[in-house]
Amino acid sequence: MTTTLSQVYREKPIRLYNIIPLDFNSVRTVPDSHVWPKSDDFSSDHRLTIPIVDLEDPNAVKLAGQACEAWGAFHVINHGIPLNLLEEVESETRRLFSLPAETKMKALREPDGATGYGLPRISKFFPKHMWHEGFTIMGSPADHAGMLWPNDNARFCYAMDRYQKKMEVVAEKLTNLILESLGMSQEDPKWEVGSSPFSAALQLNSYPPCPNPDRAMGLAPHTDTSIFTILHQNSVSGLQIFKQGAGWVSVLPIAGALVVNVGDLLHILTNARFPSALHRAVLNQDGYHRLSVAYFYGLPSDCRVSPWLKLLNSVEKPRYRSVTVKEYVGIKSNNFQQALWLIRI
């Protein structure tokens, strides 16, 4: 029997305390539970930016490959997602997070659940809470949307469904682009899975205006457990990517563009040629409400990943052992950022 990704996450329960977000509308100061140690690295070097890849540019293959290797991230333009769909998903996301706290609590993620409203899963690894609330969708959002809006969830569900379908198309395009940049063909990866080769999740993120943005954390540094992630951010900045040798670099929103970042699975498959992008979200000084929508493009839980042999030359040895996605998610759920290190050879 095959297990779904949401079942895999279900097997890793989280304590309620690490799921319930603060009622951000009711606070005027940052409570101690949300105060992070003073940090001087919240600012970043503004001369550096991640590359922009235009999918209609004949050079896109080469540029995407270079961006993945140097940054593990890039902006993508001419991706084929209509601007009005991005706007609609953003406004439905805003409508969700604008609901009263007690309504959102009706769709709270179960301690052993993967989907619904709550703090990010990684909260349990940090002593302080993040200035963040999220809503996770795997497949249909209908169950949890029905708890939020018993009579009025069609618009939300329709937007999220349509967005996921369109995102899958972009994700397939990007996969082919990336494979080509590595000198591989679409048939090369042997995913060792049955019917559906990919699996995806959608995460709606909200970073409410913060009274003391220097002492709070939007989303703590992490890498994604995906092949890659495709992110839409509203016009408010906050995303930063860590670049080896340069430090934290802001990824300022470009209207209509999407941000693509390499996740752990592609890092393993490329034998570390592509870095899994370490990223975080910081809070803005201007009292703006930041929203983002992340599409995690991953593999089904029974799928095995190990470095693609075709990429290895005679002297290069695989750096990671073979793991199933299920096994890797388990290791990451217990060990967070040590996970890659724990599967190295």
Ligand SMILES: C=C1C[C@]23C[C@H]1CC[C@H]2[C@@]12CCC[C@@](C)(C(=O)O1)[C@H]2[C@@H]3C(=O)O
């Ligand atoms: C398919 C995914 C990817 C998840 C877990 C599951 C659903 C929610 C995703 C996030 C979203 C917020 C950051 C993150 C780090 C988190 O805590 O939850 C992500 C995590 C991962 O990339 O590992």
Ligand SMILES: O=C(O)CCC(=O)C(=O)O
């Ligand atoms: O909000 C952002 O810019 C980042 C979101 C993110 O990293 C995630 O959902 O995994």
Ligand SMILES: [Fe+2]
């Ligand atoms: Fe992320």
